[in-house]
Amino acid sequence: MANGSRHAAWEFFGAELKRRRENAGITQAELGSRVFVSGGYIGQFEQAIRKPQLDVAQRIDEALQTDGIFERLWRKLIKEQPYTEYFAHAAELERLATEICEFAPMVIPGLLQTRTYARAIFLANQPLAADEYVEELLKGRMDRTRLLADATRPVYWAVLHEAVLRVPVGGPMVMAHQLDHIAQLVRERKLVLQVLPFAAGAHPDMGKMMKLMEFEDAPPTVYAEAVFSGRLLDETAVVKRVRASYDLIRAAALSPEASLALIESAAEDHRRCVSTT
Numbered sequence: 001m002a003n004g005s006r007h008a009a010w011e012f013f014g015a016e017l018k019r020r021r022e023n024a025g026i027t028q029a030e031l032g033s034r035v036f037v038s039g040g041y042i043g044q045f046e047q048a049i050r051k052p053q054l055d056v057a058q059r060i061d062e063a064l065q066t067d068g069i070f071e072r073l074w075r076k077l078i079k080e081q082p083y084t085e086y087f088a089h090a091a092e093l094e095r096l097a098t099e100i101c102e103f104a105p106m107v108i109p110g111l112l113q114t115r116t117y118a119r120a121i122f123l124a125n126q127p128l129a130a131d132e133y134v135e136e137l138l139k140g141r142m143d144r145t146r147l148l149a150d151a152t153r154p155v156y157w158a159v160l161h162e163a164v165l166r167v168p169v170g171g172p173m174v175m176a177h178q179l180d181h182i183a184q185l186v187r188e189r190k191l192v193l194q195v196l197p198f199a200a201g202a203h204p205d206m207g208k209m210m211k212l213m214e215f216e217d218a219p220p221t222v223y224a225e226a227v228f229s230g231r232l233l234d235e236t237a238v239v240k241r242v243r244a245s246y247d248l249i250r251a252a253a254l255s256p257e258a259s260l261a262l263i264e265s266a267a268e269d270h271r272r273c274v275s276t277t
Contacts, residue, residue, distance in 0.1 A: 120170030194253035204245035
């Protein structure tokens with residue numbers, strides 16, 4: 001399903017939600033209270049600004065007694081989008097965010113990945129995958145990276161652990177090209193980037209990827225990922241704790257200038273590995 005038709009389908013989801021809510025004679029705030037989100041969120045679902053998570057769609061069906069229609073619509077729309085089910089909502093929110101802060105402990109964040117690096121990651125996870133399937137995954141990943149080329153791109157601040165720079169994903173040349181790509185984005189001022197060096201030692205939430213997203217007209221959200229699963233969290237206390245952890249990591253990281261120098265040095269190290277083999 002193309003992006004335009006997929007958005008139109010979500011608009012239908014929202015219009016149907018509004019129609020059924022109004023027919024039931026309840027306000028957005030009342031429905032929100034019944035399904036444990038704010039009335040403002042219900043309004044954003046109805047306008048196709050944000051997409052509900054599956055459990056919210058299921059609770060809407062219960063509250064409005066709609067015989068599972070919103071769950072079925074959700075499953076149909078999520079199935080036909082280019083991302084894994086658990087990441088689909090986070091990908092949608094990236095496009096709406098005014099600011100994204102991300103910490104990557106082991107892998108280059110998706111927004112910064114080159115095609116060859118992303119392909120190596122996908123094949124490492126699914127070595128027997130058909131070429132057509134891998135190409136579909138790559139298209140979704142590369143579509144995401146265009147966000148940083150957009151004139152209305154969010155403020156993007158990434159912190160990479162030094163381990164991310166050293167593991168030769170896809171081989172030394174793929175890794176050198178990947179680091180060159182990041183360095184170029186930094187020089188073009190598309191993002192603020194820092195590296196957390198090995199010398200920093202222990203850090204908050206070791207080994208855990210974190211992504212914080214801020215929005216113009218919605219509460220901030222955290223996306224946290226584990227093995228083949230991911231969660232969006234917008235509880236105020238949780239977001240506050242994650243923000244504090246991110247701030248500690250950022251404070252322990254190298255300056256942007258020193259980080260760029262380390263990235264360029266790591267790229268040269270990978271190139272030297274090729275020349276000596």
